[in-house]
Structure formats: structure tokens, C-alpha cells
Amino acid sequence: MSLQTEVKTYFNYIDGEWVSSETNEVEASINPANKNEIVGYIQRSSIEDLNKAVAAAKRAQKSWRKLSGLTRGEYLYKAADILEKRMEEIAETMTKEMGKTFVEAKAETLRGVNILRYYAGEGARKIGDVIPSSDNGTLMFTTRVPLGVVGVISPWNFPVAIPIWKMAPALIYGNTVILKPASEAAVTAAKVIECFHEAGFPKGVVNMVCGPGSVIGQGIAEHPDINGVTFTGSNNVGKQVGRAAYERGAKYQLEMGGKNPVIVAKDADIDLAVEGTISGGLRSTGQKCTATSRVFVESEVYEIFKEKLLAKVKQIKVGNGMESETWMGPCVSESQLNTVLSYVEKGKAEGADLIYGGKRCVEGELANGFYVEPTVFENVDINMTIAREEIFGPVLALIKVHSIQEALELANDTEYGLSASIYTKDISNILSFINEIEAGLVKVNAETAGVELQAPFGGMKQSSSHSREQGQAAIEFFTSIKTVSIKA
Numbered sequence: 281m282s283l284q285t286e287v288k289t290y291f292n293y294i295d296g297e298w299v300s301s302e303t304n305e306v307e308a309s310i311n312p313a314n315k316n317e318i319v320g321y322i323q324r325s326s327i328e329d330l331n332k333a334v335a336a337a338k339r340a341q342k343s344w345r346k347l348s349g350l351t352r353g354e355y356l357y358k359a360a361d362i363l364e365k366r367m368e369e370i371a372e373t374m375t376k377e378m379g380k381t382f383v384e385a386k387a388e389t390l391r392g393v394n395i396l397r398y399y400a401g402e403g404a405r406k407i408g409d410v411i412p413s414s415d416n417g418t419l420m421f422t423t424r425v426p427l428g429v430v431g432v433i434s435p436w437n438f439p440v441a442i443p444i445w446k447m448a449p450a451l452i453y454g455n456t457v458i459l460k461p462a463s464e465a466a467v468t469a470a471k472v473i474e475c476f477h478e479a480g481f482p483k484g485v486v487n488m489v490c491g492p493g494s495v496i497g498q499g500i501a502e503h504p505d506i507n508g509v510t511f512t513g514s515n516n517v518g519k520q521v522g523r524a525a526y527e528r529g530a531k532y533q534l535e536m537g538g539k540n541p542v543i544v545a546k547d548a549d550i551d552l553a554v555e556g557t558i559s560g561g562l563r564s565t566g567q568k569c570t571a572t573s574r575v576f577v578e579s580e581v582y583e584i585f586k587e588k589l590l591a592k593v594k595q596i597k598v599g600n601g602m603e604s605e606t607w608m609g610p611c612v613s614e615s616q617l618n619t620v621l622s623y624v625e626k627g628k629a630e631g632a633d634l635i636y637g638g639k640r641c642v643e644g645e646l647a648n649g650f651y652v653e654p655t656v657f658e659n660v661d662i663n664m665t666i667a668r669e670e671i672f673g674p675v676l677a678l679i680k681v682h683s684i685q686e687a688l689e690l691a692n693d694t695e696y697g698l699s700a701s702i703y704t705k706d707i708s709n710i711l712s713f714i715n716e717i718e719a720g721l722v723k724v725n726a727e728t729a730g731v732e733l734q735a736p737f738g739g740m741k742q743s744s745s746h747s748r749e750q751g752q753a754a755i756e757f758f759t760s761i762k763t764v765s766i767k768a
């Protein structure tokens with residue numbers, strides 16, 4: 281109880297003010313490394329709170345859109361500087377709130393700083409093209425205008441980077457924003473919004489409303505005054521959000537799941553492939569949409585790959601992400617832990633061989649957290665549940681193949697198409713992979729996870745709504761094109 285009295289309450293951010301919800305209800309955000317520790321209380325908001333934020337954003341949009349891109353960029357540079365100064369503190373909150381290691385949390389926060397600076401610079405770049413008209417006396421060109429008010433629905437797995445890679449381009453192109461962060465990581469998100477507040481953004485340009493996804497998230501998708509909705513999260517919820525936005529003619533962008541394959545060819549650098557598979561599959565406890573989950577290994581190198589992989593997996597130190605020797609932290613929540621454990625049971629029941637891990641970690645202090653062992657299955661059939669559904673946990677499925685062509689066919693045998701990688705030195709393998717793999721992010725001799733902020737990011741098939749985030753690609757979602765003809 282004494283812990284709870286010291287715990288801070290975080291408010292919604294509406295029209296430049298920190299305000300409590302109309303409901304006067306809060307919910308606790310807990311530390312997945314120790315379920316008895318409350319990191320903070322966040323608002324359990326209602327539609328009335330959302331309506332206030334939307335009204336503020338709509339008012340603010342009128343003048344925000346009139347500023348030059350360079351002036352808007354100045355605000356983003358200021359927010360970047362403040363976030364950079366607060367990096368350690370915000371990263372620590374992230375680790376305490378959603379479990380990833382402090383090293384990863386610091387890298388992610390720095391990524392947020394860099395994304396802000398990248399989009400601040402975009403404010404000085406071109407927003408249109410001159411196109412020759414069929415009439416000599418006409419000047420024809422394109423220009424871009426903001427959508428208006430943008431709703432951002434973000435997940436818990438990258439609580440700094442994802443809100444920022446959605447908000448920064450929205451803002452630089454003249455939109456105003458309402459962020460609804462995932463409740464599991466809303467304290468971290470509130471600290472990011474504090475950076476925007478300190479940077480002095482005009483009132484109403486940036487807003488944050490916390491609360492249940494079914495109320496605030498769905499409310500954003502359905503709100504008649506929200507002109508664009510950008511979402512990252514699960515496929516089921518993404519489709520609901522997309523449908524609701526489509527019904528009312530709003531623009532939407534969905535980034536959802538993955539079932540990302542790695543192919544290990546017989547000529548691969550096996551140590552590199554092992555390293556990339558472990559890093560891509562198990563870092564952040566496998567809680568990335570780009571995480572490796574299916575590993576196709578050519579039969580000639582299968583045994584050596586498996587042996588080296590297991591030797592390394594056995595060395596993984598599971599523990600509290602704030603401890604420097606920890607390599608893998610807990611699952612984000614008890615329900616995520618139970619999801620992972622239920623997939624392990626399904627894997628076993630459907631006949632896959634569990635060759636490492638698969639259990640909850642309960643030794644000593646780990647018993648208070650949502651820890652699971654890094655897990656490896658073999659003899660996995662492509663039709664088994666663990667080869668088809670996104671697990672979002674540290675679970676690798678090894679599948680032996682007899683050719684690269686077979687690996688490609690199996691790798692593509694999924695509803696998802698986010699990220700994929702191949703380990704090989706053979707140029708014809710590389711070219712076949714680049715041409716044939718059905719994925720938006722294609723890696724050669726590198727892990728499936730990890731994206732660069734200046735490059736387009738998004739998936740094929742059911743992994744996304746086919747738009748791309750980040751880099752200059754973001755302008756496509758966050759603006760509308762106007763084609764202008766001026767006759768002299």
C-alpha cells in the first residue's frame with residue numbers, strides 16, 4: 281500500500297492542458313517484471329473526453345496548417361531536444377512499464393529523437409511537382425494539404441517510436457493530432473507528450489486521451505471530425521478500425537501482424553544466421569511485428585544450425601530489463617504471457633517437438649513477473665497453429681527444407697507479409713528471394729526485425745492496409761494532393 285501512495289497519476293492532454301477524465305476513473309499501469317509495482321495511474325476516459333480533444337484539435341488545425349513547414353519543423357526540433365535530454369528517464373519508464381531491456385529502451389528513445397529531427401527537416405522539403413500542361417499557356421502543378429485532424433492509435437511494444445513515427449509526419453504536414461496510446465504503456469506515452477508540451481506547441485495541436493481501446497480507439501475510428509486514422513496493433517482490431525473509418529469516408533492506415541520467416545541456405549554463414557535468428561526472434565521477448573517466428577533451414581545445414589542455435593539460446597539471461605546482465609525481459613502482461621503459453625501447448629498438442637523452453641519462469645523474483653523461457657520447436661508443419669498465427673512471444677519454429685524454392689513456397693504460405701530474411705552468399709538465391717518473397721521488408725544476411733526511419737515501412741497481404749509509414753512515404757498518408765492548373 282505504501283508503494284501505491286507514492287505513485288503518480290498521469291492526465292489526459294487536451295487543448296494544451298493536463299486534465300483528468302470526466303469519468304474520474306483511473307487505471308493502474310503495472311510493471312510486468314513485478315506485478316506488485318504500479319508504474320503510474322492513467323485516465324480511463326470516456327467519449328466526452330475524446331470529443332473535447334477532437335474539438336480542440338479541430339480549432340487548432342486552422343492556424344497550425346497556415347504555418348510554414350519550416351516553422352512547424354522548429355517545434356519538432358525543440359521536442360527532439362527535450363526528449364533527448366530526458367532519454368534515460370523515459371527509457372527507464374518504458375522498461376518498467378512494458379518490460380524491454382533498458383538498453384533497447386534507450387535505443388528506442390534515441391530513435392524517437394531521430395525521427396523527430398528527420399520530420400522537422402521534412403518541413404523544408406518540396407511538397408509538389410510541376411507537370412507540363414497540354415496547353416502552353418497553363419501552369420500545372422501539384423501541392424499537398426493536410427488531412428485535418430489525425431487520430432493515432434498506438435500499441436505497447438514501441439511506446440516511444442511508434443507514436444512519434446505517426447505523430448511527427450502528421451504534424452509536419454500541418455495536421456493536428458489525438459494520440460490514444462495502449463494502456464499497457466501509457467505512462468511512457470504521457471512522458472513523450474510532456475516533451476511536446478515543453479516544446480511549446482500551440483494549444484490543441486497535440487492531444488492525448490487514454491482509455492479502453494473499445495471506447496477511445498473505436499471512438500477515434502468512428503468520430504466524424506477525425507479525418508485520418510493511423511493504427512498499429514493486432515489484425516482483428518486493425519480491421520475493425522479500418523472498416524469504421526472507411527464507412528465514414530475517412531482515410532486510414534493499418535500496420536498489423538507478421539509471421540516473419542528467415543531462410544537459412546546451405547551456403548549461409550551459420551554463425552551470422554544463428555545470431556540474426558536469435559536477435560530477430562527473441563529480442564524484446566519476441567514482441568515485435570517484425571519478429572522472426574518461422575525458420576526454414578536447408579537440410580544440409582539443419583543439424584549444425586540447430587546445435588549452434590540451441591547453444592546460444594541456452595545462454596540467454598531472462599530477467600528484469602533494468603538489470604544490466606538481462607538479455608530478455610518479461611512479456612508485457614499476464615494475458616500476453618498466457619497467450620504465449622497457450623501457443624506452446626497448441627504446438628505440443630499438434631505434434632511439434634519442443635526442444636527448448638516453453639515454460640513460465642518462476643525462480644526467485646521472476647515469479648512476480650510475466651516471464652517465459654525462450655522457446656524453440658522443431659518438426660513444425662506449415663499447417664500447425666504455431667506456424668500460422670502471430671504469437672508475439674519468444675517462440676521459434678524450425679522447419680527443415682530441401683531447397684530454396686521449397687523454403688520460398690513455405691515462407692509465402694501465410695496470410696501475413698511484413699518482413700522476411702535470407703542468409704546466403706549465393707547471388708541467385710538472393711535474387712530469387714528478393715523477387716519472390718511476399719514481404720514489404722526484405723532483408724539479406726540481416727535479421728527480420730529493425731527498420732530505418734528514413735525508409736518506407738509496411739507490409740503486404742494482411743500485414744497492412746498497403747500504405748507505407750516512415751521516410752518520405754509518410755507524406756502519402758498524411759496529406760491530400762491537389763492538382764492545380766493556372767491559365768494565364
Ligand SMILES: NC(=O)C1=CN([C@@H]2O[C@H](COP(=O)(O)OP(=O)(O)OC[C@H]3O[C@@H](n4cnc5c(N)ncnc54)[C@H](O)[C@@H]3O)[C@@H](O)[C@H]2O)C=CC1
Pocket residue numbers: 433434435436437460461462463491492493494495496497498499501512513514515517518520521535536537538568569616619670671672
Ligand atoms: N503489429 C504490432 O506491432 C502489434 C501487434 N499486436 C498483436 O496484437 C495482439 C494483442 O495485443 P493488444 O495490445 O491487445 O493489441 P490491440 O490491437 O488490441 O491494441 C492496439 C491498440 O489498439 C487499441 N484498441 C483495442 N481495441 C480497440 C478497438 N476496438 N478499436 C480501436 N482501437 C482499439 C488498443 O487500446 C491499443 O492502443 C498481440 O498478441 C499481437 O499479436 C499487438 C501490439 C502491436
Ligand SMILES: O=C(O)CCC(=O)C(=O)O
Pocket residue numbers: 437438512567568569570728729730731
Ligand atoms: O522492427 C522494428 O524496429 C519495428 C517493429 C514494429 O514496428 C512493431 O513491432 O510494431
